[in-house]
Amino acid sequence: MLNIVIVGGGAAGFFAAINVAENAKLKGLPACIQILESSGSILKKVRISGGGRCNVTHHLYEVRAFCERYPRGSKELNSPFSQFQAQDTVEWFKNRGVNLVAEQDGRMFPDTNTSETIIDCFTQAAEKAGVEVKLNHKVNMIQKNSSGRFEIQIQSGEIIIADSVMIATGSSAFGYQLAKNLGHTITELAPSLFSFKITDNMIAELPGLSFEKSEVKLFIDNKKPFKEKGPLLITHWGLSGPSILKISAWAAREMLHANYLAKLKVNWMGLDRIESVLNLLQKLKLNGQKSQIQNIYPEELAKRFWLKVIEKANIPADKRWADISNKEIQTLSEILFATEFNVLGKNRYKDEFVECGGVSLSEINFQKMESKICPGLYFAGEVLDVDGITGGFNFQNAWTGSWIAAQNMFLSPT
Ligand SMILES: Cc1cc2nc3c(=O)[nH]c(=O)nc-3n(C[C@H](O)[C@H](O)[C@H](O)COP(=O)(O)OP(=O)(O)OC[C@H]3O[C@@H](n4cnc5c(N)ncnc54)[C@H](O)[C@@H]3O)c2cc1C
Structure with a gap:
């Protein structure tokens, strides 16, 4: 049985967990997929995003033009968006009963005009795919043991063992520290938007x-x-x-x-x-x-x-x-x-308020969203040194990175 742990129950973490669980099921691989969330609730930013309507993505299906909307990450996102872009996001939600509609300026929202639709979709899909969500599980430390598996230390003292781990902690200072402890560089942080x-x-x-x-x-x-x-x-x-x-x-x-x-x-x-x-x-x-x-x-x-x-x-x-x-x-x-x-x-x-800066992009293999420094470790979302302008681009970065990681997390690390 493969143990896969996603640290952070936000946009990137949920999307990753659902996709990795669905993939494992599809391939008949026995796997235990857990989301460890530090707070008492999930998807907090999704709930308040877009004024409570959740601007899920942007109606722009040309990859190069889409990349130009990222002050940080525009070059590196070219390959990920060639694998999973805004059009795929629309399709992904459609397959789960959620219609995204574009406004005149290109921003796309669920047709119900409420972020609750996205949250309901995620919680139902996660439950159906067998994802375990553990609230009040703040991850304090991640390290590799002598057999190459990850030891994840929770604030309560509990240790969870995993074969692969995703850090999807958004702009939390603690998340950056987890990445740093595993050998990653954090670029200069600054507020954006x-x-x-x-x-x-x-x-x-x-x-x-x-x-x-x-x-x-x-x-x-x-x-x-x-x-x-x-x-x-x-x-x-x-x-x-x-x-x-x-x-x-x-x-x-x-x-x-x-x-x-x-x-x-x-x-x-x-x-x-x-x-x-x-x-x-x-x-x-x-x-x-x-x-x-x-x-x-x-x-x-x-x-x-x-x-x-x-x-x-x-x-x-x-x-x-x-x-x-x-x-x-x-x-x-x-x-x-x-x-x-x-x-x-x-x-x-x-x-909309995001963090500029995060895990240095030169340390990531964007074909897989895997760390080049620590095999089996994955990143997605705002924890990376990627941020987009307003209009749905920040969520699309989270969906794309998570989807790609989810295709790779149950394969053996490179
Ligand atoms: C008010 C507001 C409105 C926004 N509106 C939009 C919008 O409409 N469209 C758009 O594209 N973008 C929007 N954004 C930006 C978007 O919300 C973020 O880019 C996106 O949520 C990033 O996803 P993430 O999963 O990387 O991080 P988050 O969604 O922030 O999730 C990170 C999660 O990790 C948890 N965590 C942190 N540290 C730990 C730890 N040590 N252990 C366990 N768990 C941990 C946190 O509690 C959190 O739940 C908005 C942002 C804000 C603040």
């Missing part, structure tokens, strides 16, 4: 206002700026929304080093050149000669925001468009094309 703290009159009193097509540029210590496009949201604390979360992921380590102080330029309408903004405003002037500037403005902007723009440009709100000078149009265009803000820190705003 966070909002920016900004205090500026331009966005004061406007929380909740969103801009569908913004482009943002982040300048840190005179280095080449980071750029992102997408919806932007004004919050009570500053700026958030997909474009900010994504840029925070690309700049996660640089922002940490800069103590979260940076300059941000926002192109509110996302137009490609300042001339396009100038032309738009010239047209408004032509058509709205007799109207006050406060009443005629680009249709994609809210009036509350436009009033801030004209205030910043020092133009009286009741001035008629006919009296607006070319210089004033230039100033308005500059504000709309590149309002500059000082980023004063980071904060979380009901966001």
Whole structure:
């Protein structure tokens, strides 16, 4: 009988356990598959993910394009995604009665719109496949004994013996320590997917206002700026929304080093050149000669925001468009094309929040998700130095790594 232990009852751990148990059954291999979970509950992040709806994956079935959504891991994930990608995830859930549907921006959710559907699917599949889930089993230490098997020490003092082990402990500091003790390197850790703290009159009193097509540029210590496009949201604390979360992921380590102080330029309408903004405003002037500037403005902007723009440009709100000078149009265009803000820190705003950094990717065989340092040891999910931008990419990393490991964990270690 093979003993397979998965450390961590989160997204990666559950997906791995189910698949390895189903595979073992299919191949007629007698195996005992256990999930050891430190806390009193399973799948905690899955439950709260995507605002309680669980953004399971992203509707993007082209592997190379999918890989580009990972600030860390993009090169290494090419091979794993060629084995199991978003389309396979959709199929996997479909075969277990869960339909994933894509929203306009590509994010995929269960059609019931609740993460409970995913949790129910996992718990039922795990039970059916005979996976044993042990709660309140915090793993303190993993080591190999003289016969090459793993000894897993639980906080209670209990020792569990396993033929192969997966560490799927997410961003837990303890998990990184387990990997370190087995000879692995942990790369520099930094939060990723966070909002920016900004205090500026331009966005004061406007929380909740969103801009569908913004482009943002982040300048840190005179280095080449980071750029992102997408919806932007004004919050009570500053700026958030997909474009900010994504840029925070690309700049996660640089922002940490800069103590979260940076300059941000926002192109509110996302137009490609300042001339396009100038032309738009010239047209408004032509058509709205007799109207006050406060009443005629680009249709994609809210009036509350436009009033801030004209205030910043020092133009009286009741001035008629006919009296607006070319210089004033230039100033308005500059504000709309590149309002500059000082980023004063980071904060979380009901966001997806992941860790950048983890087990060094050069130490993993991505064909199998097995350690190159310690045969029989596998990794999947956030414990690795892999993180994606917002949109379902972090879960897909967990599903893919776990699925691949599950094809290999009951074979003899390399
Ligand atoms: C608020 C929020 C919303 C999110 N929404 C999304 C989303 O919609 N889409 C998306 O793609 N990603 C989302 N993410 C990211 C996603 O949740 C993670 O990338 C994913 O959960 C990682 O899976 P994992 O299994 O590696 O880690 P986790 O899901 O964190 O699971 C790790 C498990 O290991 C256990 N553990 C830790 N140490 C030990 C130990 N020593 N012994 C035993 N057990 C241990 C932990 O208790 C935990 O249960 C979100 C994250 C957050 C915080």
